[in-house]
Amino acid sequence: MNAPLKPNSFRSGPDENGRFGIYGGRFVAETLMPNILELEAAYREARKDPAYLAEMEGHRTHFIGRPSPLYFAERLTNHFGGAKIYLKREELNHTGSHKVNNVLGQILLARRMGKKRIIAETGAGQHGVATATLCARFGLECIVYMGAVDVARQAPNVFRMKMLGATVVPVQSGAKTLKDAMNEALRDWVTNVDTTFYCIGTVAGPHPYPAMVRDFQSVIGEETREQMLEREGRLPDSLIACVGGGSNAIGLFHPFLDEPSVEIYGVEAAGHGLDNLHAASISGGKPGVLHGNRTYLLMDADGQIQEGHSISAGLDYPGIGPEHSWLNDIGRVTYLSATDDEALEAFQLMSKVEGIIPALECAHALAKVGELAPTKPKDHIMVMNLSGRGDKDVPQVAELLGTQL
Amino acid sequence: MITRLDARFADLAARGRAGLVTYVMAGDPDRETARAILKGLPAAGADVIEFGMPFTDPMADGPSIQAAGLRALAGGQTLRKTLEDIAWFRQSDAATPIVLMGYYNPIYIYGVDAFLADAKAAGVDGLIVVDLPPEEDSELCLPALKAGLNFIRLATPTTDDKRLPTVLGNTSGFVYYVSITGITGAATPDFGKTAEAVARIKRHTDLPVAVGFGVKNAEHAGAVARGADAVVVGSALIEVLKGSLDAEGRATAGSVAAVTGLVSSIASGVREARKAAE
Numbered sequence: 015m016n017a018p019l020k021p022n023s024f025r026s027g028p029d030e031n032g033r034f035g036i037y038g039g040r041f042v043a044e045t046l047m048p049n050i051l052e053l054e055a056a057y058r059e060a061r062k063d064p065a066y067l068a069e070m071e072g073h074r075t076h077f078i079g080r081p082s083p084l085y086f087a088e089r090l091t092n093h094f095g096g097a098k099i100y101l102k103r104e105e106l107n108h109t110g111s112h113k114v115n116n117v118l119g120q121i122l123l124a125r126r127m128g129k130k131r132i133i134a135e136t137g138a139g140q141h142g143v144a145t146a147t148l149c150a151r152f153g154l155e156c157i158v159y160m161g162a163v164d165v166a167r168q169a170p171n172v173f174r175m176k177m178l179g180a181t182v183v184p185v186q187s188g189a190k191t192l193k194d195a196m197n198e199a200l201r202d203w204v205t206n207v208d209t210t211f212y213c214i215g216t217v218a219g220p221h222p223y224p225a226m227v228r229d230f231q232s233v234i235g236e237e238t239r240e241q242m243l244e245r246e247g248r249l250p251d252s253l254i255a256c257v258g259g260g261s262n263a264i265g266l267f268h269p270f271l272d273e274p275s276v277e278i279y280g281v282e283a284a285g286h287g288l289d290n291l292h293a294a295s296i297s298g299g300k301p302g303v304l305h306g307n308r309t310y311l312l313m314d315a316d317g318q319i320q321e322g323h324s325i326s327a328g329l330d331y332p333g334i335g336p337e338h339s340w341l342n343d344i345g346r347v348t349y350l351s352a353t354d355d356e357a358l359e360a361f362q363l364m365s366k367v368e369g370i371i372p373a374l375e376c377a378h379a380l381a382k383v384g385e386l387a388p389t390k391p392k393d394h395i396m397v398m399n400l401s402g403r404g405d406k407d408v409p410q411v412a413e414l415l416g417t418q419l
Numbered sequence: 420m421i422t423r424l425d426a427r428f429a430d431l432a433a434r435g436r437a438g439l440v441t442y443v444m445a446g447d448p449d450r451e452t453a454r455a456i457l458k459g460l461p462a463a464g465a466d467v468i469e470f471g472m473p474f475t476d477p478m479a480d481g482p483s484i485q486a487a488g489l490r491a492l493a494g495g496q497t498l499r500k501t502l503e504d505i506a507w508f509r510q511s512d513a514a515t516p517i518v519l520m521g522y523y524n525p526i527y528i529y530g531v532d533a534f535l536a537d538a539k540a541a542g543v544d545g546l547i548v549v550d551l552p553p554e555e556d557s558e559l560c561l562p563a564l565k566a567g568l569n570f571i572r573l574a575t576p577t578t579d580d581k582r583l584p585t586v587l588g589n590t591s592g593f594v595y596y597v598s599i600t601g602i603t604g605a606a607t608p609d610f611g612k613t614a615e616a617v618a619r620i621k622r623h624t625d626l627p628v629a630v631g632f633g634v635k636n637a638e639h640a641g642a643v644a645r646g647a648d649a650v651v652v653g654s655a656l657i658e659v660l661k662g663s664l665d666a667e668g669r670a671t672a673g674s675v676a677a678v679t680g681l682v683s684s685i686a687s688g689v690r691e692a693r694k695a696a697e
Contacts, residue, residue, distance in 0.1 A: 039555060040555065041551065041555060043550060043552075044572065044573045044575050044578060044586060044597075045576075045601075046577075049577070187482060187485050188475065188485070194476075197478045200479075201481070204478075204601060205601040206600075303524045305478070306550070308527075313528065316499075316529075317474075317525035318492060318525065
């Protein structure tokens with residue numbers, strides 16, 4: 015295979031067919047095509063409309079609580095003894111993670127399009143909670159598809175969604191986890207295509223979702239850039255974020271892709287190890303087509319999709335956003351992976367050393383910060399995206415550590 | 420070039436009746452039973468066979484077809500085996516058109532060129548790949564047409580007059596009209612409306628139009644057959660097969676006959692439809 019040509023800008027994708035190199039696209043049933051084209055047109059118009067952008071800005075400030083702080087993690091910095099570590103505090107957003115940034119954009123778009131019925135898929139429940147929250151805020155009907163296995167292991171988030179007025183549908187088909195929830199949401203959309211807006215939670219799915227969700231999440235990187243210039247008078251030297259579908263990561267990375275001095279690292283979930291059960295699509299998968307896009311996927315030799323495994327329910331999706339696949343192939347972003355055990359250790363470390371209980375997802379990124387930071391000089395500035403808070407993970411971690419609550 | 424599909428639809432038109440297109444899943448519930456069903460379909464009244472390629476994540480299919488695919492995969496069915504099954508069928512039936520239906524990923528992983536060559540050699544006549552809309556024609560549709568295979572497209576109630584030419588552009592063999600916005604095996608549509616929809620599609624194309632999704636019995640099939648060139652039945656066959664399995668999901672002595680029996684019944688509904696209407 016020929017190495018892809020380096021583009022003039024790493025930020026110009028996707029092309030008019032929704033492609034990032036060979037990745038992305040619109041691999042959906044014909045029933046959905048008119049809707050996807052309508053959505054693309056509506057989004058293209060909205061993103062240039064000052065009224066839409068101003069409305070989003072207002073809710074970001076007053077409902078989500080943005081900008082989120084860029085926090086100098088002094089004790090972690092001293093602990094690792096190398097790079098100066100900053101945390102982008104997305105866990106302080108309303109609903110407790112970065113997911114709300116994207117949902118706000120999509121719900122305002124749904125309102126513009128006159129769609130009153132919102133559907134979403136969720137794995138750990140963070141995207142489901144964010145969607146239920148904004149549907150409550152705007153008085154929209156909300157149906158969240160969630161694998162029956164995840165419903166059982168994420169009971170607090172299921173209850174949160176119900177409190178917020180959403181209907182949570184446990185998905186019994188397939189492996190009963192996130193990918194099956196996405197299948198079921200797509201089936202709902204095919205069936206109720208006229209009335210329904212599908213609010214996808216990550217930078218995957220058919221075009222325009224990967225680009226649209228990225229744009230909504232790019233507020234993370236844009237703020238980081240501004241805050242860093244204010245604090246340090248210069249750009250950071252490296253960025254690092256965990257990657258499942260990859261929306262928090264692309265949100266931090268995208269505004270810096272054309273800054274050659276900035277090293278960028280994504281961290282996938284290596285589960286029990288890359289030679290065992292894991293959810294590292296790039297490190298341990300290959301390109302294929304699922305859920306509307308071509309991207310790196312976990313699959314067998316016959317092209318049948320395999321289940322991802324991770325300690326973190328938010329990372330155990332067997333795919334990754336297509337733009338990440340492209341950024342990997344083209345060499346702009348380096349994708350690493352962290353195992354369950356490494357993440358669990360990092361989870362405890364950040365809690366004790368910094369006084370912040372991180373989501374298990376982000377603990378994967380911290381595990382690699384722990385490897386990279388000591389190799390860097392003290393004037394190297396590293397920003398980690400702390401994309402979610404760990405309250406939701408406390409019962410699971412307690413169990414893993416042998417504590418009965 | 421006249422394909423088996425073209426010949427079969429020309430023959431049906433000459434006889435003045437609608438055709439019956441039957442969908443069964445390769446390898447469901449096991450390879451031998453699925454082969455026996457495949458072989459029994461033409462005699463039971465199937466004019467065209469759609470043979471499902473199992474996939475773990477069939478996003479446009481309802482619970483029946485999803486479960487059938489998972490049964491087949493659990494039994495070890497692969498795309499290579501599915502092509503072998505068709506080659507086996509062709510040893511005894513050179514006339515019945517076979518269309519492979521499924522999703523793109525297994526084909527992509529098999530390799531498009533290798534797949535098209537092997538499918539052609541096995542005696543496949545056409546392809547329906549649910550997650551390849553016209554916007555992705557360069558992936559498989561254009562290479563398939565070049566390889567001499569028909570590429571059958573789904574048109575749906577959301578495919579308006581503006582979009583129909585895009586959908587029909589590279590379609591060949593026949594057009595598959597999905598009678599509902601929804602998944603396979605879901606609600607029974609208002610069959611009166613499907614005749615209007617078929618007429619609308621026929622204003623854009625000379626290709627035969629087959630109608631499917633929601634056809635469950637001879638009565639439904641008859642209603643559709645009055646206004647379409649062919650009737651597609653799938654989930655109902657999968658359901659009757661499932662009903663014949665034992666508690667562990669294994670085939671029983673009655674499994675093959677359960678499917679061919681329902682096909683015979685539906686075929687009679689299709690064949691009587693236009694006579695009854697006259």
